Amino acid sequence: MINGIFWTVPIASIIALAFAVLFFKQMMKNSEGTDRMVTIAEHIRKGAMAYLKQQYKVVGIFFLIMTLLFSIMAYGFNLQNPWVPFAFLTGGFFSGLAGFFGMKTATYASARTANAAITSLNGALKIAFRSGAVMGLVVVGLGLLDISIWFIALNYFYPIEIGDGHNLVIITTTMLTFGMGASAQALFARVGGGIFTKAADVGGDLVGKVEAGIPEDDPRNPATIADNVGDNVGDVAGMGADLYESYCGSILATSALGAAAFMGNSDMQLKAVIAPMLIAAVGIILSILGIYLVKTKEGATQKELLESLSRGINISSILVIVFSLGILYLVDIENMMGIWGAIIVGLATGTVIGKATEYYTSATYKPTQKIAKSTEFGAATVIISGLGTGMISTTIPVLAVVMGIILSFLFASGFNFNNMGLGLYGIGIAAVGMLSTLGITLATDAYGPIADNAGGNAEMSGLGEEVRKRTDALDSLGNTTAATGKGFAIGSAALTALALLASYIEELRIGLLRIGETVLEFSNGTNVSIATATLTDFMNFYDVNLMNPKVLVGMLVGSMMSFLFCGLTMNAVGRAASKMVEEVRRQFREIPGILEGESVPDYARCVEISTKGAQREMLLPASLAILVPILVGLIMGVPAVVGLMVGALVSGFVLAVFMANSGGSWDNAKKYIEEGHLGGKGSRAHKAAIIGDTVGDPFKDTSGPSLNILIKLMSMVAIVMSGLTVAFSLL
Amino acid sequence: MEINLYLSIMPEALIASMLSPQEFGSYFAVGTKKRTRGQAMFFKLKRDFKSDYLKIDDIEKRCVPDEDGTPKRSKYISIYRVLEHVPMKSIENLYLVTDDGRVLELKREEYIDNENDALHLYQQLGPVRPLIASSLNPPDFCKILTDTTQPVSVPKLVFVELILNGLANDPENAPLDNIPYQNIDHMRGCLINLKKKPSKPNKTVVRSTQNDILYRTCKNGFFIGDNETMFYYPMPTREKLEGEYYAWWKSALTQGFNY
Numbered sequence: 001m002i003n004g005i006f007w008t009v010p011i012a013s014i015i016a017l018a019f020a021v022l023f024f025k026q027m028m029k030n031s032e033g034t035d036r037m038v039t040i041a042e043h044i045r046k047g048a049m050a051y052l053k054q055q056y057k058v059v060g061i062f063f064l065i066m067t068l069l070f071s072i073m074a075y076g077f078n079l080q081n082p083w084v085p086f087a088f089l090t091g092g093f094f095s096g097l098a099g100f101f102g103m104k105t106a107t108y109a110s111a112r113t114a115n116a117a118i119t120s121l122n123g124a125l126k127i128a129f130r131s132g133a134v135m136g137l138v139v140v141g142l143g144l145l146d147i148s149i150w151f152i153a154l155n156y157f158y159p160i161e162i163g164d165g166h167n168l169v170i171i172t173t174t175m176l177t178f179g180m181g182a183s184a185q186a187l188f189a190r191v192g193g194g195i196f197t198k199a200a201d202v203g204g205d206l207v208g209k210v211e212a213g214i215p216e217d218d219p220r221n222p223a224t225i226a227d228n229v230g231d232n233v234g235d236v237a238g239m240g241a242d243l244y245e246s247y248c249g250s251i252l253a254t255s256a257l258g259a260a261a262f263m264g265n266s267d268m269q270l271k272a273v274i275a276p277m278l279i280a281a282v283g284i285i286l287s288i289l290g291i292y293l294v295k296t297k298e299g300a301t302q303k304e305l306l307e308s309l310s311r312g313i314n315i316s317s318i319l320v321i322v323f324s325l326g327i328l329y330l331v332d333i334e335n336m337m338g339i340w341g342a343i344i345v346g347l348a349t350g351t352v353i354g355k356a357t358e359y360y361t362s363a364t365y366k367p368t369q370k371i372a373k374s375t376e377f378g379a380a381t382v383i384i385s386g387l388g389t390g391m392i393s394t395t396i397p398v399l400a401v402v403m404g405i406i407l408s409f410l411f412a413s414g415f416n417f418n419n420m421g422l423g424l425y426g427i428g429i430a431a432v433g434m435l436s437t438l439g440i441t442l443a444t445d446a447y448g449p450i451a452d453n454a455g456g457n458a459e460m461s462g463l464g465e466e467v468r469k470r471t472d473a474l475d476s477l478g479n480t481t482a483a484t485g486k487g488f489a490i491g492s493a494a495l496t497a498l499a500l501l502a503s504y505i506e507e508l509r510i511g512l513l514r515i516g517e518t519v520l521e522f523s524n525g526t527n528v529s530i531a532t533a534t535l536t537d538f539m540n541f542y543d544v545n546l547m548n549p550k551v552l553v554g555m556l557v558g559s560m561m562s563f564l565f566c567g568l569t570m571n572a573v574g575r576a577a578s579k580m581v582e583e584v585r586r587q588f589r590e591i592p593g594i595l596e597g598e599s600v601p602d603y604a605r606c607v608e609i610s611t612k613g614a615q616r617e618m619l620l621p622a623s624l625a626i627l628v629p630i631l632v633g634l635i636m637g638v639p640a641v642v643g644l645m646v647g648a649l650v651s652g653f654v655l656a657v658f659m660a661n662s663g664g665s666w667d668n669a670k671k672y673i674e675e676g677h678l679g680g681k682g683s684r685a686h687k688a689a690i691i692g693d694t695v696g697d698p699f700k701d702t703s704g705p706s707l708n709i710l711i712k713l714m715s716m717v718a719i720v721m722s723g724l725t726v727a728f729s730l731l
Numbered sequence: 732m733e734i735n736l737y738l739s740i741m742p743e744a745l746i747a748s749m750l751s752p753q754e755f756g757s758y759f760a761v762g763t764k765k766r767t768r769g770q771a772m773f774f775k776l777k778r779d780f781k782s783d784y785l786k787i788d789d790i791e792k793r794c795v796p797d798e799d800g801t802p803k804r805s806k807y808i809s810i811y812r813v814l815e816h817v818p819m820k821s822i823e824n825l826y827l828v829t830d831d832g833r834v835l836e837l838k839r840e841e842y843i844d845n846e847n848d849a850l851h852l853y854q855q856l857g858p859v860r861p862l863i864a865s866s867l868n869p870p871d872f873c874k875i876l877t878d879t880t881q882p883v884s885v886p887k888l889v890f891v892e893l894i895l896n897g898l899a900n901d902p903e904n905a906p907l908d909n910i911p912y913q914n915i916d917h918m919r920g921c922l923i924n925l926k927k928k929p930s931k932p933n934k935t936v937v938r939s940t941q942n943d944i945l946y947r948t949c950k951n952g953f954f955i956g957d958n959e960t961m962f963y964y965p966m967p968t969r970e971k972l973e974g975e976y977y978a979w980w981k982s983a984l985t986q987g988f989n990y
Binding site: 214215216218462464465595596676678679680681682683684685686 | 984
C-alpha cells in the first residue's frame with residue numbers, strides 16, 4: 001500500500017507544470033515589439049525548431065534501435081527487466097520534452113524581453129527570468145511526474161506489501177533504468193547542442209569579426225541567427241535535458257539505495273524510497289516561492305541584479321532545509337536527523353561549488369584578473385595561465401564533493417563507516433538535497449540565453465542605447481549565473497554518479513536472480529543468498545579491489561574515455577566551425593550588398609550547416625559512451641565495469657570542472673579587458689584574450705558540460721546492461 | 732552624374748568619384764566583391780581650386796560612368812604629394828571609415844583650447860606617420876611642424892590627438908588602464924622625458940606607424956593645417972556615438988582584429 005504522503009509527489013509535479021503553463025501564458029501576453037524584432041525572433045524560432053526536428057529524427061532512430069535491442073534482451077533471452085524498453089522510452093521522451101518546452105519558451109521570450117527593456121529593467125528581468133523558470137519547472141515537473149507514474153504503475157504489478165520488501169527493490173531498480181533513456185537523450189542534446197552553438201559562434205566570429213570586421217550580433221553576418229539559435233539549443237535544451245537526467249537519476253538512485261539499505265524492514269524501506277521524492281516535491285513548491293521573490297528596481301547595478309537572483313535561490317534553499325526536516329519528521333524515517341544532515345550537506349556542497357566557480361571565473365576576483373594580465377605577453381601565456389587556473393580551480397569543488405561524500409555518509413550512517421547501506425543512501429540524499437531547488441536554479445541558467453538573445457535582438461533591431469544597456473546588464477548577469485549553474489550541474493553529476501555506482505550493485509542482484517542464480521558461492525566455500533547479500537558481499541564475490549587487474553584496467557579505460565570524449569567533441573567543433581567559415585565567406589562573396597546592409601543574408605543555410613554538422617559529429621562520441629561500458633562488461637565482467645565507472649567519474653568530474661572554469665575565466669578575462677583594463681578593446685592584450693576566449697568556447701560550452709552526461713550515461717548503460725554482463729562476460 | 736573630389740589620407744591620394752561620400756567610403760573600405768577591407772579617411776574637396784600639380788581640369792573627361800551606366804566609383808588623379816597641393820580653403824568635411832565600410836561624417840568647428848593637459852600624444856596621418864609625444868597644444872604643434880623654414884617640417888599636416896588619460900599630467904605614476912598602444916613603457920619614458928626637459932617640446936615615440944587608427948583612442952578630434960590655418964574636426968561625444976552613430980561606433984570598436 002502506497003503511503004498517503006506519497007501523493008504529495010505527483011501533486012507537486014502537477015503544480016510545477018501548472019506554474020510553468022502560467023508563466024508561459026504570462027510571458028506570451030507581452031508584445032514581441034516592432035516588425036523587425038518579430039522577424040528576428042521568428043528566424044531564431046524557426047532555426048531552433050528545425051534543429052530540434054532534425055535532432056529528434058536522429059535520436060528517434062537511435063531510440064528505436066535501442067528499444068528493439070532491449071526488447072530482444074528482455075523478452076527473447078530474459079536478460080533484462082521486461083519494463084526496461086518502456087522505461088527507456090519514457091525517460092528519453094520526457095527528457096526531450098523538457099528540453100523542447102524550455103527551448104520553445106526561450107525562443108518566444110527573447111524578443112519580448114528586449115521589448116520590455118525599452119521601458120523597464122525590472123519588466124525585462126521578470127520576463128526573462130520567469131521564462132527561464134518555465135524550463136526549471138518543466139524539468140522538475142516532468143521528472144517527478146514520470147517518477148510518480150512509474151512508481152504507481154509498478155506498484156500495481158509488484159505490490160509493495162507483498163514479497164518482504166523484495167518488490168520495492170524491483171520497483172526502484174526498474175525505475176532507475178529510465179535514467180538511461182534520459183541520459184541518452186541528454187547526451188545527444190548536450191553534445192549536439194554544444195557542437196551546434198560553438199560551430200555557429202566560432203565560425204561566425206572568425207569570418208564576421210576577424211575577417212570582415214563586422215561586430216558581434218550584426219545582422220549582416222549570416223551566422224548571427226545560427227549563433228542565437230545555438231544559445232537556445234545548447235544552453236536551454238541541452239542544459240534542461242542534462243539536469244532532468246541528474247534530477248531523476250539522483251532521486252531514483254537514492255530510492256534504490258534506500259530500498260536496499262532497509263531490506264527486511266518493509267515499513268522503513270518504503271519510507272526511505274519515498275523520502276527523496278518528497279524532498280524533491282517540497283523543493284518544487286519552495287522554488288516557485290523563490291521565483292516570485294526575484295525582482296529588481298529600475299537602474300539596478302550589476303551587484304543588485306545578482307542579489308535579486310541570489311535572494312530567490314537562497315531563500316528557497318533555506319526553506320528547503322527547514323521544510324525537509326518537517327517532511328522527514330512526518331515520514332518518521334530512521335536516523336531522521338542524520339538524513340536531514342545529509343540534505344544540508346548536499347545544499348552546502350552545491351553552494352560551495354557554485355561560489356568556487358564564481359571565484360575562479362568572475363573578473364571581480366584575482367584568478368581571472370591574472371589571466372587577463374597574462375594577455376600582455378601574448379596568446380601563448382593566456383593559454384598557459386587559463387589552463388593553469390582551470391586546473392587549480394578543481395581543488396575547491398573536488399574537496400567540497402569529498403567533504404560532501406564523507407559528511408553525508410557519516411551523518412546518514414550514524415558515524416559508522418561499516419553501515420555501508422545507510423551511508424550510501426546519505427550520499428544519494430545529499431545529491432537530492434543539492435538538486436531539490438532545481439526549479440529555481442535551472443531558471444537562473446535558462447535565463448542566461450534568453451537575456452543573451454534579447455541583447456542580440458535589440459542589437460539587430462537597432463533599439464536605442466538605453467535598451468541595449470538594459471539588455472547588456474541582463475546578459476552580463478546571465479553569464480555569471482550560467483557559470484555558477486555549470487558548476488552546480490557538475491557537482492550534482494558527481495554525487496549522482498556515485499549513487500549510481502552503488503545502485504549498480506543492486507542491479508547486479510536483480511540481474512543474477514533473473515538468470516536463475518540464488519546464491520553467491522565464495523572461494524572459501526561459504527555461500528550467501530543473493531536476495532539478502534550485502535553490498536560488501538557483492539564486492540567480495542566479484543573481487544572488486546585495487547589489486548584486481550580487471551578493476552585497474554576498467555579505471556584506466558574509464559579515465560581515457562573522458563579525454564577521448566573531450567577530444568572528439570572539441571575536434572567536432574573545429575570541423576563544424578570550418579564549414580560555417582566557408583559558408584559565411586561564400587555568402588559575403590556571392591550575395592551582393594550584404595556588408596552594406598542592402599540585402600539579407602541566407603540565415604537558414606547557416607542554421608542548416610550547423611545542424612547537419614552537429615548531428616554528424618555527435619554520433620561517434622555518443623555511440624562510444626554507450627558501447628564502451630557494454631564491451632567492457634562483456635569482455636572483462638563486473639570488476640572492470642565498476643572500475644570503468646569509477647575511472648570515468650573521477651577523471652570526468654575533475655576534467656569537467658577544469659574545462660568549464662578555464663573556458664569561463666578566458667571568456668571573462670576578455671570581457672575584463674573590454675571594460676577598459678590593460679589597454680582595452682583593440683589592444684594587443686585584447687587580441688590575445690580573444691584567442692584565449694576562442695579556445696575556451698568549446699571547453700566551457702561543448703566538451704566540459706557534456707562530460708557530466710558522459711559520466712552518468714556510462715553508469716546508466718552499465719546498470720541497464722548488468723544482466724548482459726553477469727550472463728555473458730568472457731573473463 | 733555629379734563628380735566629387737576626395738582627398739584620401741590613408742593612403743594619400745586625390746580621387747574623383749561619382750559616388751556620394753557615404754557610398755565612396757563604403758566602397759573604398761571593402762570594394763565591390765567584399766574581398767578586401769581596410770580603414771579609410773578622406774576629406775571632401777570643393778572643386779573650385781586650380782593646381783598646376785594636380786590635373787583636375789579634364790576631370791569630366793576622365794571620370795565617366797562605366798559602359799553599363801554604372802557611376803564611376805573611383806578615378807585616381809594623383810597619389811603623390813597631394814596633400815601639400817590642395818588649398819586649405821577647398822577642404823570640406825572629413826569622413827572616417829571603419830574597415831568594414833561604415834562611414835562617419837565630421838564637420839569643421841573652431842578649436843577652443845580649454846584643457847589643462849600638460850602632455851599630448853599626436854598621431855600624424857599625412858604626409859608622414861610618426862607618433863609624437865608633445866608638450867604643445869594642437870595649434871602650436873601644427874604650427875611648428877608646418878614651419879617650412881625649419882629643417883624638419885611638412886607643408887601641410889593631418890593629425891589626430893590620442894588619449895593619454897592620467898599620463899597626460901602624471902606620466903610617472905598614472906595607470907595605463909584603457910590605453911591600447913604598443914610599446915607602452917617606451918611611450919611612458921618619452922612623456923617623462925618631455926616633462927623633465929621643457930625646452931624640447933616634441934619627442935618621437937614611433938618613427939612610422941603602420942597600423943590602423945583605433946578611433947576610440949581619439950581624444951578630441953582630427954586636425955589639418957598649414958602654417959597659416961588649422962581646421963579642427965571634433966569627434967562626437969561618447970554618448971552621441973553610442974546613441975546616434977551606434978552602427979559606426981560598434982564597427983569602430985571591432986577594429987584591430989586584423990591578424
